[in-house]
Amino acid sequence: MAVLQMQRISICALKKNRKAILEKLQALGVMEINHIIDDGDEDFQKMDTTNARMSFDKAAASADKAVELLQVYAPVKQSMLASLAGKELVDEDRYRQVIDRKEELQRVVSRIQTLDKEKAEQKAEILKLTNSIESLTPWLTLGVPMNYKGTAHTDMLLGVMPAGVSLEEVYSVLAERVPDTGGVDAHIISADQDSTYVAVFCMRREVAQVEEALRGRGFAKPSQIWDKVPSQAVDNMRREIAEREDKITQIEQDVVSLNVNKEDLCLLADYYRVRADKYAVLGQIPQSGRTFVISGYVPKKYVPRVEKLAKQYDCVLDIEEVKEDEEAPVLLQNNGFASGAEGVLAAFGLPGKGEIDPTSIMAVFYVFLFGMMLSDAAYGAIVSIACGVLLIKFPRMGDGMKKAFQLFFWCGLSTLFWGILFGGYFGDAVNVISRVFLGHEVGIKALWFAPLDDPMKLLVFSMLFGVIHLFTGLGLKGYMCLRDKKYMDFLCDVVLWYALLCGLLIMLIPSELFASIAQMEIVFPPFVNTLGKALAIIGAVGIVLMSGRSSKNFGLRIALGAYDLYNVSGWLSDVLSYSRLLALGLATGVIASVINQMGSMGGKSVGGVILFIAVFIFGHLFNLAINLLGAYVHTNRLQFVEFFGKFYEGGGREFNPFKANTKYADVKEETKL
Amino acid sequence: MSQLGIVYALLGAATAVFLSGAGSALGVGIAGQAASGVMSEDPSKFAKVLIMQLLPGTQGLYGLIIGFVTLSKIGLLGGGVADVSVQTGLLILAACLPIGIVGLISGKSQGKTAAAAIGIIAKKPDQFGKAMLFPAMVETYAILALLISFLAVSAIQI
Numbered sequence A: 001m002a003v004l005q006m007q008r009i010s011i012c013a014l015k016k017n018r019k020a021i022l023e024k025l026q027a028l029g030v031m032e033i034n035h036i037i038d039d040g041d042e043d044f045q046k047m048d049t050t051n052a053r054m055s056f057d058k059a060a061a062s063a064d065k066a067v068e069l070l071q072v073y074a075p076v077k078q079s080m081l082a083s084l085a086g087k088e089l090v091d092e093d094r095y096r097q098v099i100d101r102k103e104e105l106q107r108v109v110s111r112i113q114t115l116d117k118e119k120a121e122q123k124a125e126i127l128k129l130t131n132s133i134e135s136l137t138p139w140l141t142l143g144v145p146m147n148y149k150g151t152a153h154t155d156m157l158l159g160v161m162p163a164g165v166s167l168e169e170v171y172s173v174l175a176e177r178v179p180d181t182g183g184v185d186a187h188i189i190s191a192d193q194d195s196t197y198v199a200v201f202c203m204r205r206e207v208a209q210v211e212e213a214l215r216g217r218g219f220a221k222p223s224q225i226w227d228k229v230p231s232q233a234v235d236n237m238r239r240e241i242a243e244r245e246d247k248i249t250q251i252e253q254d255v256v257s258l259n260v261n262k263e264d265l266c267l268l269a270d271y272y273r274v275r276a277d278k279y280a281v282l283g284q285i286p287q288s289g290r291t292f293v294i295s296g297y298v299p300k301k302y303v304p305r306v307e308k309l310a311k312q313y314d315c316v317l318d319i320e321e322v323k324e325d326e327e328a329p330v331l332l333q334n335n336g337f338a339s340g341a342e343g344v345l346a347a348f349g350l351p352g353k354g355e356i357d358p359t360s361i362m363a364v365f366y367v368f369l370f371g372m373m374l375s376d377a378a379y380g381a382i383v384s385i386a387c388g389v390l391l392i393k394f395p396r397m398g399d400g401m402k403k404a405f406q407l408f409f410w411c412g413l414s415t416l417f418w419g420i421l422f423g424g425y426f427g428d429a430v431n432v433i434s435r436v437f438l439g440h441e442v443g444i445k446a447l448w449f450a451p452l453d454d455p456m457k458l459l460v461f462s463m464l465f466g467v468i469h470l471f472t473g474l475g476l477k478g479y480m481c482l483r484d485k486k487y488m489d490f491l492c493d494v495v496l497w498y499a500l501l502c503g504l505l506i507m508l509i510p511s512e513l514f515a516s517i518a519q520m521e522i523v524f525p526p527f528v529n530t531l532g533k534a535l536a537i538i539g540a541v542g543i544v545l546m547s548g549r550s551s552k553n554f555g556l557r558i559a560l561g562a563y564d565l566y567n568v569s570g571w572l573s574d575v576l577s578y579s580r581l582l583a584l585g586l587a588t589g590v591i592a593s594v595i596n597q598m599g600s601m602g603g604k605s606v607g608g609v610i611l612f613i614a615v616f617i618f619g620h621l622f623n624l625a626i627n628l629l630g631a632y633v634h635t636n637r638l639q640f641v642e643f644f645g646k647f648y649e650g651g652g653r654e655f656n657p658f659k660a661n662t663k664y665a666d667v668k669e670e671t672k673l
Numbered sequence B: 001m002s003q004l005g006i007v008y009a010l011l012g013a014a015t016a017v018f019l020s021g022a023g024s025a026l027g028v029g030i031a032g033q034a035a036s037g038v039m040s041e042d043p044s045k046f047a048k049v050l051i052m053q054l055l056p057g058t059q060g061l062y063g064l065i066i067g068f069v070t071l072s073k074i075g076l077l078g079g080g081v082a083d084v085s086v087q088t089g090l091l092i093l094a095a096c097l098p099i100g101i102v103g104l105i106s107g108k109s110q111g112k113t114a115a116a117a118i119g120i121i122a123k124k125p126d127q128f129g130k131a132m133l134f135p136a137m138v139e140t141y142a143i144l145a146l147l148i149s150f151l152a153v154s155a156i157q158i
Helices: A015-028 A050-073 A080-084 A092-100 A102-139 A167-177 A204-215 A230-282 A300-311 A338-348 A359-374 A377-393 A399-422 A429-438 A455-483 A487-508 A512-518 A526-546 A554-565 A567-577 A580-602 A606-647 B002-041 B043-073 B086-123 B125-155
Strands: A006-014 A088-090 A154-162 A184-191 A195-203 A291-299 A315-321 A665-667
Touching (some): A050 A230, A092 A102, A102 A184, A102 A195, A102 A230, A154 A204, A167 A184, A195 A204, A230 A665, A291 A300, A338 A399, A359 A377, A377 A606, A429 A606, A455 A512, A455 A567, A487 A567, A526 A554, A554 A567, A580 A606, A606 B043, B002 B086
Parallel strands (some): A088 A665
Antiparallel strands (some): A154 A195
């Protein structure tokens, strides 16, 4: 349970070692670069590395693109869980080899991209040809080229007329409009549902009149003309398509043959990415004629590593504590159990300046409350086993993912624990199966009690756990006050509240209201009752007097105090909020028994058993999923709203070290520092 | 007369289920529209927006719970139907009302909140944890209604 202490390290070294130092720092990955030198400083200038950085970014992007294309041409099947596998680990030797071959690989990258472009061009051509064939199809039976010029005295008119035009109609239109023609010969080449394709032969001198006459009936010249006999033209085009298709196959084969380079290209892309990052940092560091300065935050426990690194070069190393007015970045460190909950804390906000890291305490409550909400032994076992298997199977999965699975592994165990206490194993599956299929009902008895039989008891316990959770939160606030030596705050904001709330609780427990809820009567000895009253009065009076102590005006101070006392209602609603522990636990159990009941409706027969198995698997998967979601959301809520509301604000900035930010693989560090 | 008692009781179970189910259907529908909008821009957010869309779905389940508990209480699920007097029947009906009505209204409101939270995910996907809290706030009241309905139904003696 700790926020790692940060120190500022500044290294001033000679420019000739600049590259080496930066690379080592990047490989180390423990320093967040943060400069405090003003831009206006005359002795130091910043280097403009924008161009270099951009060219590396571009190179990385095109290598990425090439890798994507390879995946398209030669797909490698990825299972659904592949995204959990995380980055590969490669030897430094292998990485060096790739860097040595970078020109060659660069050529492979551009070759892949060129090939892909060619393929796209070929495809476009094929599309064009296919369209041409389509528009030529109606003219296929025409035995002359479409631009046939006719004989010495005759000419040909090709055109499209509306659908349903018959040969007689063409002739009658012509007879009507051009009565004194020297002779016309019309042919219908083909007809489809939209148009009729006609060829009309007429005397050369009458072409204009004939065309005019036909136009009156909707005649129009074809939009595209080929200078070949249509059937021949189509044959040619088909041949060309086949050729281009062959070419595409060839291109595809070529690309696939480059697939051997895929891993190397991944590493190349990573290499360029890392270099781009390095140049981005290089652009930030102040440099003088011969020297440069690099400064930033390093967690205290990693400082010796940086020192050791720096000792290899001629340089000045300066270590100082983070100043009061600086806001250092936050890096959390927790043990194996609690680190799982770091993700949950980060979702709310990392500890701000002067706040403690509540992760380990929160993790305990998180697991406890989560298990109570899901509260089914079988579900818990499933969750735990699934998370455990995934954690073992994918040891290199991403950090955030790993933490989440760790957390849910423990949550699953807690669910198992609560399930055994409450006697839930797939709801009442044992009872239903034994009753319907085996004839006599057996059941596993709840170790503690079954919530369905005695909901009020669980309600009381839910609120009790709530009170413990909230009091812990208040206690943490007290701890922070004491640590910062704010004794007055500790007394007024923490001790008085404890007094008031404990007093109220002691007064509530022997009352009739509590007895009717808990169905048991608790009688305290009289002096305890008096003590409760006294505590409540001391607390209430103290809060009224002291809460507004920052205000000089006495009237205002009392008013503020009275307003703060009103927060008792906030405490009440916070405690009532824990009734969701009961409600969500019931939800799991009741829905599970609905599923079992539905499954058993087929009765004791072969069909009934099949129905039961099907309903059982799907139904419980559904119930598990929906209740996992519910438990997750509401456990978060209890932590974020009720628990954190008592002491924690968050708002810290995440530690973001200068490191090798790779996408595909991590390089195994050979030179351990 | 005693036949009418069981009618009231069944009406209670039906009310709990159909009102809260309708609320969830409305809510999930509203959130689903927003989720589809986000998906059309950025399909990689599928899992996150799906979780958000599911949040208003719980009211329907709460209604189902009360309906189921009521049905098994009056013996409609296997076994003999209990002899329910009119008074008991009306008591059960009254006990079913909280989850029905609150489920309807909170389901719809939670849907709207979830839609807004999906908007957060569209712009700031890293704020998923906090975005999820807003719809969960609405759900609190459905949970309280579930509790009261459940406690009331299980307290009624038949």
